[in-house]
Amino acid sequence: ELKVEQNPLFLSMQEGKNYTIYCNYSTTSDRLYWYRQDPGKSLESLFVLLSNGAVKQEGRLMASLDTKARLSTLHITAAVHDLSATYFCAVAHRDNYGQNFVFGPGTRLSVLP
Protein backbone atom coordinates (compact mmCIF):
# COMPACT_ATOMS: atom_id res chain seq x y z
CA GLU A 1 0.00 0.00 0.00
CA LEU A 2 1.37 3.38 -1.01
CA LYS A 3 1.84 5.79 1.89
CA VAL A 4 2.74 9.44 1.53
CA GLU A 5 4.12 11.45 4.43
CA GLN A 6 4.83 15.13 4.75
CA ASN A 7 6.89 17.02 7.23
CA PRO A 8 6.36 19.24 8.92
CA LEU A 9 2.58 19.16 9.25
CA PHE A 10 2.47 22.69 10.59
CA LEU A 11 4.92 25.46 9.81
CA SER A 12 4.95 28.98 11.10
CA MET A 13 7.60 31.21 9.62
CA GLN A 14 8.43 34.86 9.37
CA GLU A 15 8.36 36.81 6.18
CA GLY A 16 11.69 36.84 4.40
CA LYS A 17 12.82 33.47 5.72
CA ASN A 18 13.54 30.28 3.79
CA TYR A 19 12.20 26.84 4.57
CA THR A 20 11.72 23.39 3.03
CA ILE A 21 8.75 21.03 3.18
CA TYR A 22 9.49 17.35 2.71
CA CYS A 23 7.37 14.66 1.08
CA ASN A 24 8.29 10.97 1.42
CA TYR A 25 6.51 8.08 -0.22
CA SER A 26 6.72 4.37 0.31
CA THR A 27 6.69 2.69 -3.12
CA THR A 28 8.13 3.39 -6.52
CA SER A 29 6.55 6.21 -8.48
CA ASP A 30 7.95 8.62 -11.01
CA ARG A 31 5.17 11.18 -10.85
CA LEU A 32 4.78 13.56 -8.02
CA TYR A 33 2.52 16.58 -7.69
CA TRP A 34 2.34 19.58 -5.42
CA TYR A 35 -0.94 21.35 -4.76
CA ARG A 36 -1.89 24.41 -2.77
CA GLN A 37 -5.15 24.81 -0.85
CA ASP A 38 -6.40 28.07 0.64
CA PRO A 39 -8.84 27.80 3.56
CA GLY A 40 -12.27 26.66 2.42
CA LYS A 41 -11.13 26.41 -1.19
CA SER A 42 -10.29 23.69 -3.64
CA LEU A 43 -6.81 22.53 -4.68
CA GLU A 44 -4.66 24.44 -7.11
CA SER A 45 -1.99 22.61 -9.03
CA LEU A 46 1.52 24.00 -8.44
CA PHE A 47 4.02 21.54 -9.88
CA VAL A 48 4.15 18.23 -11.71
CA LEU A 49 7.46 16.37 -11.39
CA LEU A 50 7.88 13.53 -13.85
CA SER A 51 11.40 12.20 -13.52
CA ASN A 52 14.27 11.68 -11.15
CA GLY A 53 16.15 14.91 -10.61
CA ALA A 54 13.29 17.07 -11.90
CA VAL A 55 13.32 20.60 -10.56
CA LYS A 56 10.66 23.21 -11.17
CA GLN A 57 10.41 26.77 -9.95
CA GLU A 58 7.59 29.27 -9.86
CA GLY A 59 8.17 32.53 -8.06
CA ARG A 60 9.33 31.86 -4.50
CA LEU A 61 8.56 28.13 -4.68
CA MET A 62 10.87 25.45 -6.01
CA ALA A 63 10.08 21.73 -6.12
CA SER A 64 12.42 18.82 -6.71
CA LEU A 65 12.12 15.06 -6.99
CA ASP A 66 14.52 12.27 -6.06
CA THR A 67 12.86 9.02 -7.09
CA LYS A 68 15.66 6.88 -5.69
CA ALA A 69 15.20 8.35 -2.23
CA ARG A 70 11.42 8.55 -2.78
CA LEU A 71 11.60 12.14 -1.66
CA SER A 72 10.32 15.43 -2.95
CA THR A 73 10.99 18.84 -1.49
CA LEU A 74 9.15 22.13 -1.77
CA HIS A 75 11.50 24.98 -0.96
CA ILE A 76 10.21 28.40 -0.02
CA THR A 77 12.48 31.36 -0.57
CA ALA A 78 11.99 34.69 1.20
CA ALA A 79 8.46 33.84 2.31
CA VAL A 80 5.65 36.36 2.00
CA HIS A 81 2.24 36.36 3.67
CA ASP A 82 0.48 35.42 0.42
CA LEU A 83 2.14 32.00 0.59
CA SER A 84 0.11 31.10 3.70
CA ALA A 85 -1.90 28.01 2.74
CA THR A 86 -1.88 24.25 3.07
CA TYR A 87 0.47 22.44 0.70
CA PHE A 88 -0.15 18.85 -0.37
CA CYS A 89 2.08 16.48 -2.23
CA ALA A 90 0.48 13.63 -4.15
CA VAL A 91 1.98 10.55 -5.75
CA ALA A 92 0.61 8.80 -8.80
CA HIS A 93 -0.21 5.18 -8.15
CA ARG A 94 -1.13 2.66 -10.79
CA ASP A 95 -2.97 -0.50 -9.89
CA ASN A 96 -4.74 -3.16 -11.95
CA TYR A 97 -7.66 -0.84 -12.45
CA GLY A 98 -5.97 2.36 -13.47
CA GLN A 99 -4.20 5.33 -12.04
CA ASN A 100 -5.12 7.24 -8.94
CA PHE A 101 -3.39 9.76 -6.70
CA VAL A 102 -2.44 9.29 -3.07
CA PHE A 103 -2.12 12.50 -1.11
CA GLY A 104 0.04 13.36 1.85
CA PRO A 105 -1.59 14.82 4.97
CA GLY A 106 -0.69 18.38 4.01
CA THR A 107 1.59 21.02 5.51
CA ARG A 108 -0.22 24.04 6.90
CA LEU A 109 2.01 27.05 6.36
CA SER A 110 1.53 30.36 8.13
CA VAL A 111 3.78 33.23 7.13
CA LEU A 112 3.86 35.89 9.80
CA PRO A 113 4.72 39.55 9.19
Place this chain on the structure above:
Amino acid sequence: SQTIHQWPATLVQPVGSPLSLECTVEGTSNPNLYWYRQAAGRGLQLLFYSVGIGQISSEVPQNLSASRPQDRQFILSSKKLLLSDSGFYLCAARRQGKTEAFFGQGTRLTVV
Protein backbone atom coordinates in the same frame (compact mmCIF):
# COMPACT_ATOMS: atom_id res chain seq x y z
CA SER B 1 -8.83 23.60 -21.18
CA GLN B 2 -10.95 21.44 -18.94
CA THR B 3 -13.42 22.80 -16.41
CA ILE B 4 -14.87 20.82 -13.53
CA HIS B 5 -18.27 21.76 -12.14
CA GLN B 6 -19.48 20.57 -8.78
CA TRP B 7 -22.77 21.28 -7.10
CA PRO B 8 -24.06 22.16 -4.74
CA ALA B 9 -21.29 24.23 -3.14
CA THR B 10 -22.66 23.73 0.36
CA LEU B 11 -25.19 21.31 1.77
CA VAL B 12 -26.65 20.68 5.21
CA GLN B 13 -28.46 17.37 5.55
CA PRO B 14 -29.98 15.48 8.49
CA VAL B 15 -28.67 12.10 9.57
CA GLY B 16 -30.37 9.32 7.65
CA SER B 17 -31.24 11.41 4.62
CA PRO B 18 -30.04 10.55 1.09
CA LEU B 19 -27.25 12.34 -0.75
CA SER B 20 -26.46 13.07 -4.36
CA LEU B 21 -23.46 15.17 -5.37
CA GLU B 22 -22.79 15.79 -9.01
CA CYS B 23 -19.61 16.50 -10.90
CA THR B 24 -19.41 17.28 -14.59
CA VAL B 25 -16.37 17.92 -16.72
CA GLU B 26 -16.07 20.13 -19.78
CA GLY B 27 -13.30 20.41 -22.30
CA THR B 28 -12.12 16.83 -22.44
CA SER B 29 -13.47 13.41 -23.30
CA ASN B 30 -12.99 10.09 -21.54
CA PRO B 31 -11.31 11.59 -18.49
CA ASN B 32 -10.33 9.65 -15.39
CA LEU B 33 -12.59 10.93 -12.60
CA TYR B 34 -12.06 10.91 -8.86
CA TRP B 35 -14.01 11.64 -5.68
CA TYR B 36 -12.03 12.71 -2.62
CA ARG B 37 -13.21 13.62 0.87
CA GLN B 38 -11.42 15.99 3.20
CA ALA B 39 -12.40 16.06 6.86
CA ALA B 40 -11.93 19.37 8.67
CA GLY B 41 -8.23 20.19 8.96
CA ARG B 42 -7.21 16.87 7.45
CA GLY B 43 -5.75 15.47 4.24
CA LEU B 44 -7.54 14.03 1.24
CA GLN B 45 -9.00 10.55 1.24
CA LEU B 46 -9.67 8.92 -2.12
CA LEU B 47 -13.20 7.50 -2.17
CA PHE B 48 -13.81 6.40 -5.75
CA TYR B 49 -12.24 6.68 -9.14
CA SER B 50 -13.42 5.84 -12.62
CA VAL B 51 -11.62 5.20 -15.88
CA GLY B 52 -14.78 5.03 -17.99
CA ILE B 53 -18.56 4.91 -18.10
CA GLY B 54 -19.87 2.42 -15.59
CA GLN B 55 -16.39 1.59 -14.31
CA ILE B 56 -15.93 2.50 -10.66
CA SER B 57 -13.15 1.53 -8.28
CA SER B 58 -13.95 1.89 -4.59
CA GLU B 59 -11.09 2.65 -2.29
CA VAL B 60 -12.76 2.74 1.11
CA PRO B 61 -15.68 0.61 2.35
CA GLN B 62 -18.44 2.94 3.48
CA ASN B 63 -22.06 3.86 3.01
CA LEU B 64 -21.25 5.95 -0.06
CA SER B 65 -21.47 4.86 -3.68
CA ALA B 66 -20.51 6.41 -7.00
CA SER B 67 -21.83 6.15 -10.52
CA ARG B 68 -20.73 7.35 -13.90
CA PRO B 69 -23.78 7.37 -16.14
CA GLN B 70 -22.14 9.49 -18.83
CA ASP B 71 -18.57 10.03 -19.95
CA ARG B 72 -18.19 13.37 -18.21
CA GLN B 73 -20.54 12.94 -15.28
CA PHE B 74 -19.60 11.46 -11.92
CA ILE B 75 -22.13 11.19 -9.10
CA LEU B 76 -21.53 10.50 -5.42
CA SER B 77 -24.50 9.10 -3.51
CA SER B 78 -25.65 7.77 -0.19
CA LYS B 79 -28.94 6.21 0.82
CA LYS B 80 -28.57 7.22 4.49
CA LEU B 81 -26.08 9.80 5.67
CA LEU B 82 -24.08 9.42 8.87
CA LEU B 83 -22.61 12.20 10.99
CA SER B 84 -19.15 10.97 9.97
CA ASP B 85 -19.97 11.72 6.32
CA SER B 86 -19.52 15.43 6.99
CA GLY B 87 -16.61 16.92 5.10
CA PHE B 88 -15.41 18.70 2.01
CA TYR B 89 -15.97 16.58 -1.11
CA LEU B 90 -13.78 17.22 -4.10
CA CYS B 91 -14.16 15.91 -7.62
CA ALA B 92 -11.04 15.70 -9.77
CA ALA B 93 -10.42 14.87 -13.41
CA ARG B 94 -7.37 13.81 -15.35
CA ARG B 95 -7.28 13.88 -19.13
CA GLN B 96 -6.22 10.69 -20.86
CA GLY B 97 -2.58 10.82 -21.73
CA LYS B 98 -1.98 13.69 -19.34
CA THR B 99 -0.37 13.43 -15.95
CA GLU B 100 -2.02 16.17 -13.98
CA ALA B 101 -5.36 16.09 -12.13
CA PHE B 102 -7.50 19.19 -11.74
CA PHE B 103 -10.04 19.74 -9.02
CA GLY B 104 -13.52 21.17 -8.86
CA GLN B 105 -14.46 23.80 -6.31
CA GLY B 106 -15.78 21.26 -3.84
CA THR B 107 -18.98 20.64 -1.90
CA ARG B 108 -19.00 21.27 1.82
CA LEU B 109 -21.37 18.76 3.40
CA THR B 110 -22.53 19.06 6.98
CA VAL B 111 -24.60 16.22 8.39
CA VAL B 112 -26.63 17.26 11.43
